[in-house]
Amino acid sequence: MKTKTAFICQNCGTQSPKWLGRCPSCGEWDTMIEEVEEEVKAEYSFPPSEPLLYEEIEEPERERIKTRIDELNRVFGGGVVLGSLVLIGGEPGIGKSTLLLQVCRDFSILDEKVLYVSGEESLDQIKIRGERLGLGLKNGKLYLLAETNLERIISQAETLNPQILVLDSVQTVFSSKLSSTPGTISQVREVASQVFRFAKKNQVSSFLVGHITKEGSLAGPKSLEHVVDVVLYFEGERDHSHRVLRALKNRFGPVSEVAIFEMGTKGLQVVTNPSAFFLRERPEDAAGSAVICTIKGSRPLLAEIQALVSSTLFTGNPRRMTIGLDHFRTSMLLAIVEKKLGFSFAGEDIYINVAGGLAVDEPAADLGVMMAVVSCLKNKAIPPDLCIFGEVGLSGEVRSVSQALARVKEAHSLGFKKVVLPQGNFSLLEKEDIPDVKLMDVQNIKQAVGIIF
Numbered sequence: 001m002k003t004k005t006a007f008i009c010q011n012c013g014t015q016s017p018k019w020l021g022r023c024p025s026c027g028e029w030d031t032m033i034e035e036v037e038e039e040v041k042a043e044y045s046f047p048p049s050e051p052l053l054y055e056e057i058e059e060p061e062r063e064r065i066k067t068r069i070d071e072l073n074r075v076f077g078g079g080v081v082l083g084s085l086v087l088i089g090g091e092p093g094i095g096k097s098t099l100l101l102q103v104c105r106d107f108s109i110l111d112e113k114v115l116y117v118s119g120e121e122s123l124d125q126i127k128i129r130g131e132r133l134g135l136g137l138k139n140g141k142l143y144l145l146a147e148t149n150l151e152r153i154i155s156q157a158e159t160l161n162p163q164i165l166v167l168d169s170v171q172t173v174f175s176s177k178l179s180s181t182p183g184t185i186s187q188v189r190e191v192a193s194q195v196f197r198f199a200k201k202n203q204v205s206s207f208l209v210g211h212i213t214k215e216g217s218l219a220g221p222k223s224l225e226h227v228v229d230v231v232l233y234f235e236g237e238r239d240h241s242h243r244v245l246r247a248l249k250n251r252f253g254p255v256s257e258v259a260i261f262e263m264g265t266k267g268l269q270v271v272t273n274p275s276a277f278f279l280r281e282r283p284e285d286a287a288g289s290a291v292i293c294t295i296k297g298s299r300p301l302l303a304e305i306q307a308l309v310s311s312t313l314f315t316g317n318p319r320r321m322t323i324g325l326d327h328f329r330t331s332m333l334l335a336i337v338e339k340k341l342g343f344s345f346a347g348e349d350i351y352i353n354v355a356g357g358l359a360v361d362e363p364a365a366d367l368g369v370m371m372a373v374v375s376c377l378k379n380k381a382i383p384p385d386l387c388i389f390g391e392v393g394l395s396g397e398v399r400s401v402s403q404a405l406a407r408v409k410e411a412h413s414l415g416f417k418k419v420v421l422p423q424g425n426f427s428l429l430e431k432e433d434i435p436d437v438k439l440m441d442v443q444n445i446k447q448a449v450g451i452i453f
């Protein structure tokens with residue numbers, strides 16, 4: 001019998017009968033890899049289902065296990081649901097193994113039995129990391145296993161019968177049912193779906209670690225997103241110590257919740273006051289700096305926007321650089337500043353940066369970005385106790401944003417005395433809710449410049 005093979009894009013999972021240099025679906029080059037098309041037999045071990053009346057279906061009790069890290073519990077929607085499958089994705093070296101080891105320690109202290117399987121590191125290496133983290137477990141039930149064969153892992157897990165199972169990483173583990181190499185799309189999918197079945201059958205909360213590259217993924221955990229219950233992404237710049245854990249999908253809780261950690265010498269520590277953390281090195285009375293209030297997940301967060309405008313040294317196109325902001329949106333904001341406020345940037349390089357390596361992807365930052373640029377152009381500092389938020393439209397109008405009160409309160413709790421905000425938001429605020437800050441509402445950017453400078 002001839003083995004049937006197919007070429008599968010390792011980025012997005014598209015199949016093709018013949019080799020292609022470029023994936024027709026996602027456009028990535030050189031990602032098509034030949035894999036044997038295996039027939040995975042459907043398992044009919046479950047009894048056939050029958051239709052049930054809606055009211056006869058009992059609401060399941062979702063029991064959750066809480067970690068000692070409140071921030072993390074919030075990202076999970078109040079703790080890890082029993083029998084759920086969680087995917088934690090992130091670039092290599094970002095801290096996935098560290099986080100999971102810390103979480104496993106917490107679980108084992110809570111007297112849960114934990115099995116941590118590593119396909120990447122030896123037990124010695126994990127122990128070294130554990131000692132560095134100060135795990136110091138004396139009688140916790142944390143079991144380690146160095147193994148890459150999925151069937152063996154599952155059989156060990158069935159014998160040990162833990163409450164928590166961790167697979168680090170999904171790319172190094174392979175199923176002997178398939179002949180393709182570990183890390184290919186078919187292997188990664190097979191591993192995930194077997195672990196999924198194991199998790200549901202035995203009510204074991206399971207975690208899969210998935211490496212992704214900056215560009216998205218190679219043999220992508222992306223293709224697993226629909227298989228698992230919860231998808232968390234761990235992000236951060238390598239040369240900054242903070243890490244953001246974000247929920248992208250959560251069958252049992254809210255999405256886009258974030259937890260912010262700092263990687264230190266003893267592993268990851270929760271940043272309990274992220275706004276203060278991101279503002280801690282802010283220069284006061286420096287031109288070109290503006291404090292904005294953005295929403296990360298369900299929580300307001302203050303951040304500093306820095307702008308620098310300097311003459312282009314060489315003839316040619318002036319540079320427009322942004323770090324932590326959307327490049328196209330920022331170009332649009334700069335065009336509005338030029339057109340509506342009468343500045344001219346021809347022959348000027350412009351650099352805009354969100355301090356601390358934070359990424360801000362919300363239009364509510366618009367007004368702050370523009371005011372940072374104006375502050376630099378005027379060489380006049382924005383008052384250090386003033387915070388700004390508002391979306392800006394093409395004709396220079398300041399538009400209202402979501403969760404205005406939460407933003408105002410966050411600014412107040414960090415000691416800001418004045419807040420510049422959209423008039424549309426201001427008019428809807430209940431006056432008695434407002435904390436003791438001076439609210440300055442604006443309808444367009446001209447007004448904002450008038451009030452701030």
Ligand code: TYD
Nearest residue numbers: 092093094095096097098263264265266267
């Ligand atoms: P790791 O958890 O191994 O990353 P991943 O599993 O995502 O690949 O984290 C590795 C990085 O974290 C490494 O550069 C060392 C650093 N680190 C610390 O700074 N402090 C610590 O206490 C630990 C354990 C790691």
Ligand code: MG
Nearest residue numbers: 096097120168
């Ligand atoms: Mg790791």
